[in-house]
Amino acid sequence: xxxxxxxxxxxxxxxxxxxxxxxxxxxxxxxxxxxxxxxxxxxxxxxxxxxxxxxxxxxxxxxxxxxxxxxxxxxxxxxxxxxxxxxxxxxxxxxxxxxxxxxxxxxxxxxxxxxxxxxxxxxxxxxxxxxxxxxxxxxxxxxxxxxxxxxxxxxxxxxxxxxxxxxxxxxxxxxxxxxxxxxxxxxxxxxxxxxxxxxxxxxxxxxxxxxxxxxxxxxxxxxxxxxxxxxxxxxxxxxxxxxxxxxxxxxxxxxxxxxxxxxxxxxxxxxxxxxxxxxxxxxxxxxxxxxxxxxxxxxxxxxxxxxxxxxxxxxxxxxxxxxxxxxxxxxxxxxxxxxxxxxxxxxxxxxxxxxxxxxxxxxxxxxxxxxxxxxxxxxxxxxxxxxxxxxxxxxxxxxxxxxxxxxxxxxxxxxxxxxxxxxxxxxxxxxxxxxxxxxxxxxxxxxxxxxxxxxxxxxxxxxxxxxxxxxxxxxxxxxxxxxxxxxxxxxxxxxxxxxxxxxxxxxxxxxxxxxxxxxxxxxxxxxxxxxxxxxxxxxxxxxxxxxxxxxxxxxxxxxxxxxxxxxxxxxxxxxxxxxxxxxxxxxxxxxxxxxxxxxxxxxxxxxxxxxxxxxxxxxxxxxxxxxxxxxxxxxxxxxxxxxxxxxxxxxxxxxxxxxxxxxxxxxxxxxxxxxxxxxxxxxxxxxxxxxxxxxxxxxxxx
Numbered sequence: 001x002x003x004x005x006x007x008x009x010x011x012x013x014x015x016x017x018x019x020x021x022x023x024x025x026x027x028x029x030x031x032x033x034x035x036x037x038x039x040x041x042x043x044x045x046x047x048x049x050x051x052x053x054x055x056x057x058x059x060x061x062x063x064x065x066x067x068x069x070x071x072x073x074x075x076x077x078x079x080x081x082x083x084x085x086x087x088x089x090x091x092x093x094x095x096x097x098x099x100x101x102x103x104x105x106x107x108x109x110x111x112x113x114x115x116x117x118x119x120x121x122x123x124x125x126x127x128x129x130x131x132x133x134x135x136x137x138x139x140x141x142x143x144x145x146x147x148x149x150x151x152x153x154x155x156x157x158x159x160x161x162x163x164x165x166x167x168x169x170x171x172x173x174x175x176x177x178x179x180x181x182x183x184x185x186x187x188x189x190x191x192x193x194x195x196x197x198x199x200x201x202x203x204x205x206x207x208x209x210x211x212x213x214x215x216x217x218x219x220x221x222x223x224x225x226x227x228x229x230x231x232x233x234x235x236x237x238x239x240x241x242x243x244x245x246x247x248x249x250x251x252x253x254x255x256x257x258x259x260x261x262x263x264x265x266x267x268x269x270x271x272x273x274x275x276x277x278x279x280x281x282x283x284x285x286x287x288x289x290x291x292x293x294x295x296x297x298x299x300x301x302x303x304x305x306x307x308x309x310x311x312x313x314x315x316x317x318x319x320x321x322x323x324x325x326x327x328x329x330x331x332x333x334x335x336x337x338x339x340x341x342x343x344x345x346x347x348x349x350x351x352x353x354x355x356x357x358x359x360x361x362x363x364x365x366x367x368x369x370x371x372x373x374x375x376x377x378x379x380x381x382x383x384x385x386x387x388x389x390x391x392x393x394x395x396x397x398x399x400x401x402x403x404x405x406x407x408x409x410x411x412x413x414x415x416x417x418x419x420x421x422x423x424x425x426x427x428x429x430x431x432x433x434x435x436x437x438x439x440x441x442x443x444x445x446x447x448x449x450x451x452x453x454x455x456x457x458x459x460x461x462x463x464x465x466x467x468x469x470x471x472x473x474x475x476x477x478x479x480x481x482x483x484x485x486x487x488x489x490x491x492x493x494x495x496x497x498x499x500x501x502x503x504x505x506x507x508x509x510x511x512x513x514x515x516x517x518x519x520x521x522x523x524x525x526x527x528x529x530x531x532x533x534x535x536x537x538x539x540x541x542x543x544x545x546x547x548x549x550x551x552x553x554x555x556x557x558x559x560x561x562x563x564x565x566x567x568x569x570x571x572x573x574x575x576x577x578x579x580x581x582x583x584x585x586x587x588x589x590x591x592x593x594x595x596x597x598x599x600x601x602x603x604x605x606x607x608x609x610x611x612x613x614x615x616x617x618x619x620x621x622x623x624x625x626x627x628x629x630x631x632x633x634x635x636x637x638x639x640x641x642x643x644x645x646x647x648x649x650x651x652x653x654x655x656x657x658x659x660x661x662x663x664x665x666x667x668x669x670x671x672x673x674x675x676x677x678x679x680x681x682x683x684x685x686x687x688x689x690x691x692x693x694x695x696x697x698x699x700x701x702x
Contacts, residue, residue: 021074028081032088041082042104042246048075049250053257062261063184069191075254076202083209083247090213090239091220105242120241124210127248132203135255136196158182170391192262202251206244213240283325286318364405364505366423367494368412373420375436376487377409385409388491396495400502400547401554402510407494420490422497424504430497432459438467440489441481449479459493503547511540518556529560533567538576545577549670551588558583574667578684585687592656592681598693601660601683602646605701608639612665629668639700640676646698647680658683660694 028041052071059065086105161170161178170178217236221227227235290311297307367389375381389407397404415421421431433456434440441451443464454467468476468483476483484492498505515536519526530536542563543553553559562583566576581588593599604612612631619629631639647657661669663684670682688694 021078025078025081028078028085032092033085035089038082038086038089039104041085045075045079045082045250046246046253048078049253049257053253053260056257056261059261062188063181065261066184066188068258068261069188069194072254072258073198075250076198079202079247079250080205083205083243086243086246087209087213090236090243091216105239105246120238120245124241124244124248127245127252128203128207131206131248131252131255132200135252135259136200136203138259189262192258196258196262203255206248206251209247210240210244213243283318283321286314286321290315290318362426363408363423364425365407365498366426367407367409367490368415368421368423369409370415370417370419371411371413372417373434373436373486374411376434376490384485384487385490388487389494392491392495392498396498396502399552399554400499401552401556402506402514404498404502404505422494424497424501429501430459430493432456432493434486434489435467436486437470439470439473439483439485441466441468441472441476441483444480444482447480451476451479451481459489460496499550503544506540506543506547508536508540511536511543514553514556515539518560522557522560525557525560525564529564529567533571534560534563538567538571538573539563541573542577542580545573546580546584548674550591551581551584555584555587578663578667581684582686586689588683588687589689589692592658592683593692597691598695599658599688600650600655600695600697601658602643602650602698602700603660603696605699608701609661609665611635612668613662616664616668631672636672636676639672642700643673643677643680646700647677650697651679655697656681659700660685660688 033041052068052075055065056068062068090105158179161175161182214237217240218229218232221232221236222229225232293307293311293314296302297304297311369377376383376385379386386409389409393404393406412421416433418433418435419431420434421428423429433454435454438453440456440458441453442458442461443466445463451466451468451472453469453472456465456467457463458465466476466481473483515526515530530539542559546553546559559580562580563576566579570576589599612629615631616629643659650657657680659669659673659680659682661682661684663686666682666684673680673682
């Protein structure tokens with residue numbers, strides 16, 4: 001047998017709950033209700049309003065109560081239906097006495113306003129002023145502004161989600177969920193903007209209903225029931241005002257719930273916890289308030305007992321909070337002392353003979369932080385950087401095809417407080433500033449206004465950026481900025497450095513692990529290739545060449561099969577790398593041109609390409625490699641200028657800058673472009689797959 005809540009849940013799950021409720025509201029408007037039923041419905045209306053306002057208080061964020069706009073409309077409609085039903089009863093039976101419209105209206109008429117209809121008019125007017133002028137108007141304005149700023153901030157939030165996804169901080173499922181939440185947030189505030197108009201209209205309707213009921217009751221009492229004017233006013237005014245106040249109390253509760261919800265900031269804490277944590281963060285305000293209350297209690301004529309009692313309560317609360325903070329500081333000091341103990345023991349052991357254990361190896365990848373950035377890497381202080389770095393390593397390892405080394409993080413007191421430094425093999429390769437209590441607003445290229453804050457360059461991409469306060473986040477997104485937190489900034493910067501130096505992070509151990517994994521499925525291929533004719537060191541140099549040009553090494557099978565065909569004839573690293581690139585041509589071209597069948601390229605003038613080919617052949621004849629070929633300085637500068645102009649025109653049309661040359665000069669020009677023209681991809685003719693078409697965008701010359 002189903003209990004009450006289970007029955008209601010079953011009805012609403014079946015899809016009949018809302019239609020039945022609307023049918024009930026329609027019945028309340030059209031059918032006469034007995035006083036007992038009015039009491040039940042008025043009590044239900046007040047209870048529903050209390051449940052709604054409590055639900056808004058306990059909601060952690062507005063989207064947790066996304067059904068609120070619809071619920072607000074239904075509750076408003078129900079209250080108006082009750083006004084119609086009670087008006088019918090008051091006007092039909094008001095002459096019979098104060099109990100004609102039910103116990104609830106009678107109670108509010110006698111208890112709340114003391115049976116005095118003049119007082120009732122004043123109280124009702126105050127209810128209307130509070131609801132209509134203060135709460136409803138303010139909530140409507142907040143809803144309107146929130147809806148506008150939320151819609152303006154949508155592009156920035158979407159870009160931030162895409163940035164987190166590209167940095168490996170979130171997966172596809174979480175990105176899809178966040179995009180859905182952004183859309184839901186915009187829909188919610190748009191609905192709240194419209195729902196606030198219903199509440200405002202309900203307040204106006206309350207005033208009109210009171211006036212109509214009062215005038216109608218006096219006219220009916222005098223003309224139909226032959227009452228004199230004073231008796232008609234006394235009978236109908238008391239019931240009308242009681243009815244109005246009964247309706248205005250739930251209206252005030254719902255208006256307050258609406259205001260709480262639209263002014264609430266999303267948080268992982270309940271509203272009560274936020275209030276206590278933020279209002280009583282320090283004892284100083286309580287001490288100052290206690291002092292002011294004490295002085296005010298000394299003023300002659302003031303209620304001394306009330307002021308001094310509140311001063312004692314405020315001072316006592318401040319003292320208790322101060323004691324708690326002192327105890328917390330003692331715990332931190334004790335913890336710090338416990339951490340110093342191992343260091344002291346190590347210092348005492350300096351007299352022992354040193355050994356190889358005292359020689360610390362160099363970290364492949366390191367991150368040093370100033371002391372103000374320590375909370376970023378401390379999980380106990382809510383630091384998210386460690387998990388972000390783990391996500392970056394996982395994503396980048398999957399993309400490149402080998403396991404990147406772990407990042408060794410340490411604090412460095414020699415650094416400025418807000419500075420962090422990335423090291424590679426113990427050498428500093430990049431450094432930037434970050435702020436724990438701020439967020440970075442990045443200018444993606446087009447924004448609609450400036451921001452106040454610390455101007456800088458985005459450390460990962462070199463874009464203009466501003467460090468802003470956390471409270472400016474929504475405003476910055478509405479102006480078109482991409483706003484990211486500090487942990488994401490550092491993790492994205494680290495991701496950029498790791499990707500740029502990936503070829504230096506792979507070593508013999510990583511290559512051996514890759515070969516061992518390949519041998520599990522391609523044992524014959526590995527046996528025929530290693531250790532002869534391809535040694536582990538030779539394979540490492542080839543993989544480093546690929547990674548240096550941002551080519552993943554995930555397809556190790558194709559790499560080894562290409563080497564098996566060529567390594568018998570030559571051991572030249574550049575030649576072997578060129579043959580491997582041909583085997584990986586589909587992947588290389590797809591990373592440049594995507595799924596487009598047509599590739600726009602830049603070519604060289606035939607005379608210039610022939611001159612470069614002669615330079616490469618001369619280097620080979622002298623016992624060198626393709627990378628040993630050099631360009632005459634004047635020719636190199638003219639070539640750089642010509643390629644730079646062609647690449648700029650190509651990028652302005654939205655195309656990837658690609659230089660297409662013969663296989664003999666590709667390696668030399670790739671090395672030239674890597675240092676002189678970053679962003680220019682150099683391909684050889686035989687690296688273009690058969691299913692791709694080539695169109696010449698520009699020709700570079702001397």
